[in-house]
Amino acid sequence: MKYLLFILTMCFSFNSKAQDVVFGKISTKELKEKLYPLDSTADAAYLYKSKDVSYEFTGSEGWYLITKVHERIKIYNKKGFDYANKTIKLFNRGGKDEKVTNLKAYTFFIDEKGEVSKLKLSKKEVFEEEKTDYWSIKKITMPGIKEGVIIDLTYQKKSPYYQYIDKITIQENIPVKKISIKVNIPEYFTFKSYQKGYYPISLQKSNKNRIINYSYRQKNCTTCATTSRYNEKVNLLESSIEINEENLPSLKDTEPYCGNINNYRAGLEFELSSIKFPNTKYSNYTGSWNSVCKTIYKSSNFGSELEKSSYYKKDLQNILSYAKNDYEKTALIFQFVKTKIKWNTYYAKYTDKGVKKAYKEGVGNAAEINLILTSMLRNAGLDTNPVLVSTRNNGIPLFPTLDGFNYVISKVNFSDGKYILLDATEIYTTPNTLPIRALNWYGREVLKNGESKQVKLTPSSLTKETNSLFVKIDELGGVTGIFRKSLTGHSAMFYRQKNNVKKEEDIITSTEEKLGIEIETFKVLNTKKINKPIMQTIKFTGEDFIEEINNKLYFNPAFFLATKENPFKSEERKFPIDFGMPWQNNFSVSISIPDGYIIESYPKELAISLPENIGVFKYKILTKDNKISLLSVTQFNSSIISPSYYPTIKEFYTQLVQKQTEKIVLIKK
Template identity: 25%
Template sequence: MKLTFLLSILFFIITAEIYADIPFRFGRISVSEMDLEYYREKFPGEPAIVIGDIADCRFGYDFHKGFQFNLDRKIRIIILTEAGLDYGNFSIPYYGSTGRQEEISRFRAHVFNIEDGRVRRTRVRESEGFIQERQNNWKELSFALPEIKVGSVIEVRYRIISDFLFQLRDWRFQREIPVLHSDYSLNLPSFFIYYGRYNGLVELDIREQEDSQDRWRISHRGLATNIMARSTIFRWAAFNIPPMKPEPFTDNIRNYQARIFFELTREQWPDQEPKHYSTTWEDVYNYLANHRNFGLFLNEKPSVLWKYLPENLPDTPEESIWTALEIIHENVRWNNNASFYTNHTPQEVLNNGAGNSAEVNLLLVAMLRNLGLQSYPVAVSTVSNGSLFSDMPTITQWNYVVALVKLPDGEHVLLDATVPRPVPGYLPPRAINGRGRALDKSYNEWVNLESNIEFTKQNIYNLALNENGDITGTFEMLVGNFGKYKYIQEITSRGEESFWNQLFNQPDIQLSNKSIEFEIMDKNPIKLKANIHIPSYVARIGNEFIIPAIFFETISENVFQSKERQFPVTFDNTLNSVSIFNLELGDNMKFTHIPEKKSRRWGRLSYELFAEETDNGIKITWLNHRRIRTIPAQNYSGFRSFYSRMVEDNLKNIIVKID
């Protein structure tokens, strides 16, 4: 179910005539409310249950700071198993920027346990928390709540006071554990118009709206002034919400859990022209162009980069791109902070030699422009940040920036200088998440972030089998396109030895005479070569060896165990893989069974397995092609069936008899 609405005078919503009591009284609980067996019987296998999660958000006015919103929240959770103990680690996210930050107040937390048939309460104070830095100007006040054990009930209450009206909190109704009662109220004055969107498969039990007339006392031109304005009180609630848990190849489970998101589009004051923020994409650009931590950073003193330019400027756009990447990468390293906004000036970032993703890649855009290229910043929401809620203009959903170059032939090239070895045209997996938005006065367009994600691989194994079941030989691996890019990043960041150790994920494989060959600036694949030895690899039964048909590349189990799935299967990349196994037998060996040819196709996925005898052995060819990255939920059943057949065919064996 998806609902789109505008929180303004034009808002329309159906009110459900459903009312429910708040599910718990903060600070008090009875033994009967902590009946562990009741919850375990009702929710078998669940690690914990959210008994209630309640929030009320209201706007207020401070004569020194202006309008603010106050979010009051309280939550209660019961721990059912050892796996649920992690819910005793509780964090409160809060936002800060340009020397200001949100305030946390009215904090109280309790841990309840039953001892000797009575409820024992442990109080937790705000001073017991510790601050953790997060990304994109967010921090967390975190608590490791004490006395947590199976059967504990924890509850937390706090207030967020925020000047950052752009950061009006979204609300998650659904989680990875069952939620018995989730309730969100919002009292919104008509001065502020938000775009809102509900996303999820959960039907809300309560959707209410009530209008009121409020008096506001504000400062206008230095004088206190009273104004009357309409406010709208919204309430959304859902009960007995089933959990939605991540499954294999899930990009971000929060993309699919039921929640409401808000985006400030404009301010509308009496007798004044509206102030637009994100009504249109042009509004978004205008806002960011004049933001000190975005557009003003990008355009501040381009001369700070001039001293880094080479004496002899590159002759072609392609050479200029490489030059810009190398200059920025050599002088500014990523500090692992994914951010849409900068925290320092360009000169400070260059002096520090490190910066967040916005600082690194906005400097890259500036350097590309200094080299005469048409370059633009591209706003991105990373995989961990979540997918965009819609195509509507947005300022708050971004948490990352990459660079784009528009070539003379109209083609564009995406760039990211935060990685260990930047390569034009490729983005790290964290940034490959649907679409981004190029934000410039002359180029304000959607950009496909998934246009260059094909992982191509060709493996050739020349192997020999001896009477002890040992496998010895050589292998050569050619990896191209996005695969080459990923391998280069792994080799650079982990080192060659660590890279080799994880390449096969087989502890008994012994590699020697290893070599890695690649030229980062050409399009040829990376080449990996080594001698390979696996002692006692092949199972022997009597006088026969049982050999997996595709050896150590066998897919031995179907990770897609669920019969149904409510959200898509998402892979990191598309795939074009070919593996060839040439197996030579000893003089006293012969094949008694060779797998039949298997070939299947499902939509844009296909595989093929075939074997043919050679003069002194056998040649096995395994082809695996996946030309799409995402399998929609409605196609999951067919995909799962296809994958099951692939696993089944993977498990075919070769049988060799020893005379």
């Protein structure tokens, strides 16, 4: 029995060690794989993903944070080539920079002889790029990338900003075969940890003793130039969080209406609560959104910039001479700022070169443009405040933190209780029609005293697309018609952003290809008059809409306006449907059928109401003599829909597609 127990113990020990992943030692079996065994659709997969976070201390540098990373990725096809590029974000400020050390990487492949070969990452394939005054990125491009290779990469990031532990992403856009996360935090630092995402992750928490050895130099006396080296040892308690998971499914951003998919991927985030070093006072870091906003407001690159006004006084006086009321003041100032200062595409909550310089040069970041807008509106006598925003690509902050916001817009409050949100970075925005990047749940309005309050960013009113189609069918099955489209809100803004930079002939060509028609005349109104709806009129002909079988004519009464495919194809969905804004799409079709024909059959009326007033679909056909009228409305009142409603929404679209693709049958009299 003792012998058997010994053998089992040795086997267990051997198997545990065999499962350890060692950098540079890959599996030939995995290298030869053509498809990922658990997901044949995967373009690539993390064979191993490891992150080890710990604290180190030296007598010369003090505390710093060490993050050790090891990633092993298998690339199955060309679509997975993007995973051969790695970007590491580094924070740099005040001479204290985050640094990458011990960077090593190989690309493994099967050579012409059928043997395992590898290419080493060289220095010329690693370069650093400065993005802002505070951030830079280190870019890595792996060598010898082709289908079937395995990338093995490891590095260490050293950060003097020990108060901030990077977000840890556990679930990815591709499958993860094995993941190992370790976070070890000394007793001097207290962090709150937050799990996010819908995939269940098991955390193992424990405490352990640790000894830190360090040395330092000190003068032997107050007047002596000589120093001596001293060695010290500190015993402390360390809290540990570990995650060890296998076979995590991908959470892809290819699903329709997913917003920022990173909001819903399994992950772990940390918030510093307090610091208490030996023989020092307790420091509390737990904050509220109010305290975060006050900190931002007190910055010389934020609040102080709002107080400056001399640089635009003459221009403001000229603008106000044309305004009769507060709404006109707002509209004129808003339009002036949009045309005066061009956005340099940088998101920011702080100014970079400052409002005066941005105004003079006519170029600025988001903070400079919208703080100028806010300041001008205030000096025009309007109750206006900046609103801090986390853009969609920045995610939804789980707790109050300075990094939670990366953008600024403006809010005007009127005496009748109404308010409007403004963003002057985009020439085609209108009041309460923010760029899609800013439509991320809630922002924080910062008042003049630094206090703040929550503001809903998504619009309350529907963005609308209204289509009218007048069609005449001849005896040979040819179609002539007039198509009118009206766009308001975000639909109009999207149209202008997409088409105002194109030539008319290019718009006509793409429209003909999309709708399957030949355009005779084309006219669009209000492309530059952004306070009015886009009005498009097309006169067209078509030959492929009517099908003749056994002297009967078959056609879809919605023609090219029908939704022909259900956008929701997955069996289940673990994250919300994000439309960005509430919307309505409605169309009416008036059809004249040829003489000598009567209607044999046509689609029946259908109305679907979704629960909780989420949305509706209505479809109705009326017939009289040789005229057919179709009315269809699709409307969603909620911009964000819980995944619990996904089966209902999917079935909603299944019925919608079936109804909008049903055909009318005409027979000869």
